[in-house]
Amino acid sequence: MTDGWKYYNHAAIPVTAPHEEVNLLPIKDGSIWKLRGRPLLARWTTDWDCGHKTNWWYIIKDEPLDIASLKSKRRYEILKGKRNFEVKKINPFVYAEDLFTVTIEAYRGWPEKYRPEVDSKEFKNDILNWSGQDVFGAFDRKDGALSGYARLTDYESYAEFSVLRTIPETERLAVNAAMVAGILEYYGDRLKNGFYINDGSRSVRHETAFQDYLEKYFGFRKVYCRLRIKYRKGVGLLVKCLYPFREHVTDKTKIGSQISGILKMEEIRRN
Numbered sequence: 001m002t003d004g005w006k007y008y009n010h011a012a013i014p015v016t017a018p019h020e021e022v023n024l025l026p027i028k029d030g031s032i033w034k035l036r037g038r039p040l041l042a043r044w045t046t047d048w049d050c051g052h053k054t055n056w057w058y059i060i061k062d063e064p065l066d067i068a069s070l071k072s073k074r075r076y077e078i079l080k081g082k083r084n085f086e087v088k089k090i091n092p093f094v095y096a097e098d099l100f101t102v103t104i105e106a107y108r109g110w111p112e113k114y115r116p117e118v119d120s121k122e123f124k125n126d127i128l129n130w131s132g133q134d135v136f137g138a139f140d141r142k143d144g145a146l147s148g149y150a151r152l153t154d155y156e157s158y159a160e161f162s163v164l165r166t167i168p169e170t171e172r173l174a175v176n177a178a179m180v181a182g183i184l185e186y187y188g189d190r191l192k193n194g195f196y197i198n199d200g201s202r203s204v205r206h207e208t209a210f211q212d213y214l215e216k217y218f219g220f221r222k223v224y225c226r227l228r229i230k231y232r233k234g235v236g237l238l239v240k241c242l243y244p245f246r247e248h249v250t251d252k253t254k255i256g257s258q259i260s261g262i263l264k265m266e267e268i269r270r271n
Contacts, residue, residue, distance in 0.1 A: 007037035010258065017157055018058050018198065018225075019048045027230050040235045041262070045201075045225045055202075055268045056227040059211045060158075061220045062196035065184040074217045078181050081174030085147060087182025090137040096124045098137075098146040102165050106148075109168035133162060136186070138179045140170070148175045150183060152197070159187060160198045164210070180218055204264040227269050239266055 004023035005012045012032050014022045022044045026032040032042050045056065067075055092099060100123050107115050130151060138148040148166030152159045166175045187197060199211055199220065214220035231239060239262060242249065246263040250256045 005032060005035065005042070007035045007039055010037075010040045012039040012042040014044050017155060018045060018201075018223075019158075022046075032230075033232055038232075040232050042230045043265070044228050046228055047224075047226045049223045050225060052224065054224040054226055055271050057222040057224045058201050059199040059214060059220050060196045060223050061184065061214070061218060062191065062194075063219070064188045064191045065181060065218060067181070070217070070219075077174050077217065078177045081176070081178030082181060084141060084173040085138040085170075085175055085178040086141055087136055087138050087178055089186065090135050090149075092127050092130050092135045095137060095146060095149075096127055099127070099149055100124065102146055102149055102167055105167040105169075106165040134159065134186075136179065136183055138166070138170075138175050138182070147173075148179050150179055152183065157194070158196045158198050161200065176213070177217065180214065184218065202268075204261050204268070227265065229265060229269050239263065243267075 003026060004014055004016055005026055006015050012026075012035050016022055024044075027042055033039065047054075067078055070078070100118070100120055103118055103123065107118065133151045133153050136150045136152075137146050139145065140147050147170040148164070150164040151162040153162055164176070164179065166179065184191070184197070187195065191197070197220075199214055203211075211220070215222075242259065243263060243266060246260070246267065249260045249263060
């Protein structure tokens, strides 16, 4: 890992918090391109919470949840979820089998082409990599069954959603509302003191329904900023050539989807 950067999905991205200034020296001296994985581009943001609308943003919650201030429909949904489920921080090793079951059930609700294959042994071994994350479980108040779970990585100044999985049949009982409310209550005192919860940046391939849900029901907000991109030598020229034809690039194949995503980011960067 180059100082302050890591490789992720063909790109070099900062390991610093979104609101912190990025170390640009590896870009200036070219060492960024030596990252293991051979990134095609480096991507970062500037002008965090700039105060006016831009085409790039993060979805965050930076104040405690006040259920009483919400619209009646949204308040009802959250209170229904809290009546049906108890949300608490858990030790994932104790609930490994239940976590796997929830994951499998959650994926069954996904469109088949997006549905990943999950091996029980590999999933349970992967729990070893969850160290440093806060794991929350939503338990049915009637039978005590685990109905959903969430993982957040705590970076001291902010926490970031990694995963939220629920059993589809429990969604009508407002398990998602219970889960998010429970997480916000857990971090409540820290949210009073400059801490925030981050659900990530704007998606370039599709609108994210979960982020819309967080905004409407829980008062998450868009933090506008500027997207910056630096391309590896040769990649920038290719992007420049393809850019005028970006509307004709199909995303029906894996490589097409990746190219389409890069061109969409380039459009956002230019705007």
